[in-house]
Amino acid sequence: MARFVGGRCLQALPTLFIISIVVFTLMRLAPGDPAVLRFGSQASLPENQPRIEALRREMGLDRPILVQYAIWLKDAAVGNFGNSLKSNMPARDLVASKVPVSLELVVGAMTVALLIAVPGGIFAALRRGGRLDRLTLGFTATGLAIPSFWLGLTLILLFSVALRVLPPGGFVPFTVSPVDNLHRLVLPSVTLGVFLGATLLRFLRADMIEALGTDYVRTARAKGLANQQVVLGHALHNALIPVLTYAGIEIGSLLGGAVIIEQVFGWSGVGWLTVQSILDRDYSVVQAAVLYIAVALTLTNLLVDITYALVNPRIRAQFGS
C-alpha cells in the first residue's frame, strides 16, 4: 500500500510542475509590466522612470525568463507570491483568508448535490423505465445543459426579486451572524449543487442498475432479506463507492468552478478574488489563487485515489496490505 501511495505522490509532482509553468508563462504573456502597474497613473511621469527601472530590477524582471521562473518557483514553493498591487498585502494571506469562504460554498453545494443524487439515483434505478426514472433523466439532462450563472440569476429573480424570501447575494461571516450566513448560502449552494447533483445522479443510477442485477443481490433476495436491506445494505453500499470517488474529485473542481457563481452572488471566496484580481491586473494574487486552486484539485485527486485504493479490496490485494 505504501508503494501505491508513494507512486501516486510521485506522479502528482510532474503535474504540479507543469501547472506552475503554465501559470507563470500565461501571466508573463499578459499585457502590462507589473512594475509599471504598481505606479498606476503616475507611471508615465518622467521622474518616475528611474524608480520603475529600480523596481523592475528589484522584482527581477530584467533577468532572463528562465531565471525569473526559477526564482518564482523557489518563492512559490515556500508560499511567497509577493504582495498584492492593490492592497499591498501578501498575496498568500489574501488567498488564505478567502479559502474558508469558498470551502463553505463547496460544502453547501456538495450537500445539495448529494440530497438530489442519492434518493434520485436509488428511486430511478428501482423504477427503471418508469415515470420517476424518466423524470430524473429529464432533470439530469436539464442540470447538465443549464448555464450555472443563468440559473443563479433566475433563482435571484424568483426568490429574491419576486418572492423576497432569500437575499440576492453577499457574504456575511458565520461568526458575525450564523442565520444570515446560512440564508445567503442557500441560493449559491443550490445553483452549484444542481449541476453536480445531476452528474452524480447519472452515475449513481447507472451503478445502482448494475448492482441490482448482480449475483450477490440475487443471493441476498433468495435468502429472504427485506427489500430495504437488499437495496440499502447491498446494492447501494457498492454503488456508492464510485459515486463518492467522483464527488471527491469534484470538490477540487468546485473550488475553481465556483469562479462565476461567486461573481453572480457576490460571494467573496477564492473565485471572486481571482476574477477581481484579473480585472485589476493584480498578477501576484492571480498567480497565488490559480496555483492554489490547481494544487487543491491535484491533491484532492490524489487523496481520492488513495482512499479508493484503501476501500477497494482488489487494489489492496495487488499491493499487499
Next chain:
Amino acid sequence: MTDSLAIVAPRKHPSTSTLVRLLAGRRMRQEVVVSSIVLAVAVACALVPNLLAPVDPNKIGAGDLLEAPSAAHLMGTDEFGRDILSRIIHSARVELIVSLAGVGLAAAIGVPLGLLSGYRGGWIDATAMRIQDGLMAFPSILFAILVVVAFGTTALTIVLTVGVVYFPRFARLVRGTVLVLKDQEFVLASRCCGATDFRIVRHHVLPNAMTPILVLATLAMGIAILIEAGLSYLGLGIQPPTPTWGTMLQHAQSYPAQAPWYVVAPGVCIFLLVLALNTLGDSLRDTLDPRLRGR
C-alpha cells in the same frame, strides 16, 4: 497488398444505417427530432441572421428602453432600446462558429496526439500524459480566463482556449481506443502483410475510433458554448457591439426587477442549444454502442 487479402477492419463510423437507427424507436426519435429542430434553427440564425432578425441588432432606440415583450418586439428591448430578439438571432453565428472552431481545433490537436501516444507508447506517451494531466488540473473556466487575460478578448483567443482546454480529452479518448485496437487481430494481420504504421493507423485504427470522437465532439460543443457564455458573462468574452448570449446576460443582470425577460431570453437560448447538442451526443452514443442499444 492488404486489400487483396480481404482483411477488412470492422468500420464503425456513422453511415446511413446509423442515421436510420438514430431516428428509429419511438422515444429516441422524439428526442432526436426535437434536438435536430433546435440545432437547425440555430444554424439558420447563424447562416442568414439578416433575413430572420426583425431589425438591426445594434440599432439603438429601435424601441423604448427596457420595453416589455410586445408584437413589435417579441422579446422586448434592452437598456439601449435595441431589439433583444434580433440580438439573439445575430449571436447564434458567434456561438456556433466559436464552438465549432474550438472543438475542431481540439480534435485537430488531440486526435493525432492520442493516436501517436497510444500507438507508440514509451516516452512520447508518458510525456504527453503528464502535459495533459497538468492542463486538466485546471478547471476549464479558470484556464480560459487565464488564456484570455494573456492573449486578449477576441473570438480567435476563445477558439484557442476551447482548443487547448479540450484537446487533452480528445487525446485521452483516442489513446484509450488505440490501446484496445492495436492488439486486435485485424491490426496484427495487417502488420503481418507488411502495412506501414501510417497505413495501419490511417485505414484501420482511425476509422474505428471515429465513433467516440464524433460523440465527444458533439458533447464538447455544448461545453464550448457554456465556456464562451461564462467568459462573456465575466466581461472577458467577445467585446461589444458584437452581440453574444453571455454578454447579453452580463448586461441583463443589472435589470432583474425592471426587465426579467432580458435575463430569461438569452439564458433559455444557451440552455436549449446545449441541451440539443447533449441529447444528440447521447443519442448518437446510445445508437452506436451495441451495449446501450435497446436500453
